[in-house]
Amino acid sequence: PSPGTPLIRVEKARKTFGGLVAVNDVSFEVKAGQIVGLIGPNGAGKSTTFDLITGMNSLSGGQILFEGKPLTGRSPRDIARQGVARTFQHPKILPGMSVLENVALGAHQRGTGGVLQSILRLERTEEAALMAEAMRQLERVGLAEFKDRPAGDLALGQVRILEIARALALDPVVLLLDEPAAGLRYGEKQELAALLKKLRGEGMSILLVEHDMSFVMGLVDHLVVLDFGTRIADGKPQEVRENPAVIAAYLGG
Ligand code: ADP
Numbered sequence: 001p002s003p004g005t006p007l008i009r010v011e012k013a014r015k016t017f018g019g020l021v022a023v024n025d026v027s028f029e030v031k032a033g034q035i036v037g038l039i040g041p042n043g044a045g046k047s048t049t050f051d052l053i054t055g056m057n058s059l060s061g062g063q064i065l066f067e068g069k070p071l072t073g074r075s076p077r078d079i080a081r082q083g084v085a086r087t088f089q090h091p092k093i094l095p096g097m098s099v100l101e102n103v104a105l106g107a108h109q110r111g112t113g114g115v116l117q118s119i120l121r122l123e124r125t126e127e128a129a130l131m132a133e134a135m136r137q138l139e140r141v142g143l144a145e146f147k148d149r150p151a152g153d154l155a156l157g158q159v160r161i162l163e164i165a166r167a168l169a170l171d172p173v174v175l176l177l178d179e180p181a182a183g184l185r186y187g188e189k190q191e192l193a194a195l196l197k198k199l200r201g202e203g204m205s206i207l208l209v210e211h212d213m214s215f216v217m218g219l220v221d222h223l224v225v226l227d228f229g230t231r232i233a234d235g236k237p238q239e240v241r242e243n244p245a246v247i248a249a250y251l252g253g
């Protein structure tokens with residue numbers, strides 16, 4: 001998609017859990033070639049918004065469009081295959097498998113077969129193609145030297161980057177990252193930010209959930225702020241940072 005084309009359009013998305021309004025008629029857009037930050041205090045509804053976009057939870061109201069078409073009723077697998085890939089707040093790596101195999105699992109989900117089990121019954125040529133694609137992604141993110149290590153041996157910063165490589169192996173149009181910088185050391189955060197800028201430079205579009213406002217400031221093109229499920233600000237990072245409602249939400253949260 002050419003830069004600036006709307007990719008994801010969240011229109012008055014709503015999610016209730018019993019009496020709790022987790023996402024309260026939230027609207028925003030992710031355009032091609034942008035890094036959009038979705039920030040807010042704990043419990044603001046960020047992960048739930050991701051779940052709504054990726055089909056892991058159903059909307060109570062509103063709609064979400066991807067490349068102009070509603071995602072309503074589609075399965076997470078179908079949405080991922082259409083080009084919306086995500087990582088999770090709590091990494092879902094297989095610690096006993098190698099770094100390369102973990103990425104190959106992502107590449108495999110692009111295909112039509114079953115997910116985990118069937119990788120064990122692949123044809124050799126198919127397996128070689130998956131491994132080659134996984135290797136390409138490891139090189140892209142800078143983890144190639146760790147390819148044969150058990151994923152469980154990696155430092156947290158590397159695990160987060162491994163998860164990004166696995167999402168990239170799906171060949172996504174847009175990448176959704178749920179708090180990739182949480183718990184990372186300063187140097188690891190810098191490396192992660194550099195990787196995300198590199199991906200944007202290659203034309204990737206990214207929706208980034210983040211708790212830490214300073215991490216997103218120099219990185220994102222656009223910021224959306226949630227508080228108690230409601231969008232309280234939406235704009236350029238510098239404007240949003242000076243918004244009194246945002247300052248209050250962060251001081252209170
Ligand atoms: P964030 O990612 O911004 O920290 P979440 O989206 O995880 O926030 O949660 C938003 C709110 O919805 C919180 O109050 C949380 O407790 C609630 N919530 C999230 N998932 C569920 C669920 N499956 N059932 C009930 N409440 C939930």
Ligand code: MG
Nearest residue numbers: 046047048089
């Ligand atoms: Mg969350």
